[in-house]
Amino acid sequence: MHRFIDLSHEINSKMPVYPGTESPIIETVCTIDEHGFVERKLSMFSHVGTHLDVPAHLIKEARSLSSFDISNFCGKAFKQELSDDLTPEIIQNKIGDLGKPDFILFTNGWHNYWQSEKYFSDFPVPSARICEFLADLGVKGVGIDSISIDRVENTKLINHHILLSKNCIIIENLTNMSALPASMFDFFCFPLKIENGDGSPVRAVALI
């Protein structure tokens, strides 16, 4: 029996956004009474809410959404708890048990602080050494349940650069991670097909 787990935050005008980013605006532009149907106009930055980054987000002349085949946005995944003593060797052992994943979804538990001030600070992130290991392993992507895979004060975005420079995509602002099993599962994060996009909001979904 299949079971779906929605790993995505709801998009609304009050959602937390990265410092400096505008909040989404959702305007009703057509109504049933006047037009016979409802239509909304969505205005949102490309990295708002549950979203993914591709190399063009940080690197000049690097790959945009248009150059990625759709198969890059789904595959086998496992969840990995983040802690200060996590090492590539621990992940390597897990791969020995579960098999090589296409995606690793890190959880630091910060999705529980969504809509609070704490969401923006102090969240654990993987070390640069772990990111190098995963980029060299050739995984399709790395996810995390906080607003960034780099600390907000790390303006050099080191983990982003390590991963994106090897065409490993990054999925941020995941949620509902405690619903994920310890075993491997299928993961989907199909982006909108934005021409030459640097990233896209996504509906991130696990299939158990």
Next chain:
Amino acid sequence: MHRFIDLSHEINSKMPVYPGTESPIIETVCTIDEHGFVERKLSMFSHVGTHLDVPAHLIKEARSLSSFDISNFCGKAFKQELSDDLTPEIIQNKIGDLGKPDFILFTNGWHNYWQSEKYFSDFPVPSARICEFLADLGVKGVGIDSISIDRVENTKLINHHILLSKNCIIIENLTNMSALPASMFDFFCFPLKIENGDGSPVRAVALI
């Protein structure tokens, strides 16, 4: 061996939109030189490009995106060529051969006219009787490779009302339909998680 087929049009400012709808605006609001990263602001109507409709699009107090479980947006699907002599009985026979689908994706070939004036007129749509049959059958959704499942001149949107009133979602502006096989395949159309949304642009994908 799995194979993915992308059934989605690219989103850009020159894409054809439903008469009266604004074209998407994609503005670059952050640059690598100035901010260290690229970010774009997307402004688009909720039913632009490859997208889906939920009942709240047309019916007051009806179900919005927020009330649909994620499992409603994927499942088994088959393709059905549209012609004037298509009947519910023909579809019923196909179901006898292939099994009951979660989605039926109609093709009238109009995706070939994307970006031309012809895209907006004369496209075949399923009859109201076919839509009633599918809504009563309880499929999750019905797709089509033209801008609407009703003719543009049909301002009463009869097919929309028949399907949406029974919580059958509608996926419009599909493309690349000729790549789909005659057999059953997996279909994904996960929408953005827009609070109380009436619809959403989607990345529609088939897995063969």
